[in-house]
Amino acid sequence: AVPTRCITVAKFPLIISVKIDRQKLSSSLDVIGETQVEQEEAGKDRGFFRVLNEIGIPRAHIDRSFFAAGGSSLNALLFVAKLHQIGFNDLTVEQNGQSCDLFSEHNSELQIIPLEQVDADEARGIVIESFANLGEIDVLAHRNCPELKVEYKHQTSAVFDSFWQDFVKGGLSFGVVMNDRRLVGISLSSDLMNEPSMEVATLPPLVAPLFVMTVAGENKLLEQVRSSNVLPQSIMHNYLSAVKPDVPSEWRVSIMYFIERHVLETASAKQFQAVLAANASSVTRQICEYVLKYDFNLVIHANQQYDLADTLLFPHALDQIMTISMKLLT
Secondary structure (H helix, E strand, O other), X not given: OOOOOOOOOOOOOEOOOOOEOHHHHHHHHHXXXXXXXXXXXXXXXXXXXXXXXXXXXXXXXXXXXXXXXXXXXXXXXXXXXXHHHOOOOOOOHHHHHOOHHHHOOOHHHEEEEEHHHOOHHHHHHHHHHHHHHHOOOOHHHHOOOHHHHHHHHHHHHHHHHHHHHHHHHHOOOEEEEEOOOOEEEEEEEEEOOOOOOXXXXXXXXXXXXXXXXXXXXXXXXXXXXXXXXXXXXXXXXXEEEEEOOOOXXXXXXXXXXXXXXXXXXXXXXXXXXXXXXXXXXXXXXXXXHHHOOOOEEEEEEHHHOEOOOOOEOOOOOOOOEEEEEEEEOO
């Protein structure tokens, strides 16, 4: 059996025969255990209020609902992530907000349009700027070096252009516009079983390592799913989703949730059995895991990934991670 708690005692109580006095030991452990539990709970309480303060919600507002106290979609995700770090592992964003309505503040002002109605140049700009400046993983490719970042954008643009028409023809991708028709988001998806092949040797050097890491992670997750005997026959591959970088922060999470939810709706409408996605953004990772409840989530550490020559892809990586996720559709 695995012990649920370890308690330290200064010494064991003994009876006259120098054996352990089990009765005294048991009663003393009860007292010590209760004290430790109280200390742990007090510590978690202090941690809870510290996290509230860190996201800008005063302790005096604890009796209010999350949003009435000053919460938002953005800090709801941050709030839950921080609480997980101090032991509140069962709390989810959905529980925190009582429902997914916490991401719906702006939904009435957002619309989905088919990719064929999206201006390719505008979409390219959103994807490239979003990934080059906001992606936790993509920064590995250019290391925030201005010259490398310019080249990375150029190389990403070339890859984007080469596959744009494939996504248009696939009928699974879309754009997100405001009521005034301003494009604020983009999502590109394909049929995993029939998507165009992409050879590593043909990819630009700054893009290739990210592709290798993503494909390796996706293959590893597919193998895990296969071993659980639930591997679906048809899978929609969410290649990427991006939000326009200059969108106000209070809108960003709502738009990303709007996109991710529509990805699942599209897959269901097209009768796919699952959706596969690689999420480098901490926001999309949490939306998929805690809100949309993806069934499989595999964390990939960038500093542990190797190429076919057994060379580290990102020897300079610190703690950047990517999550490969799959949602089963019923």
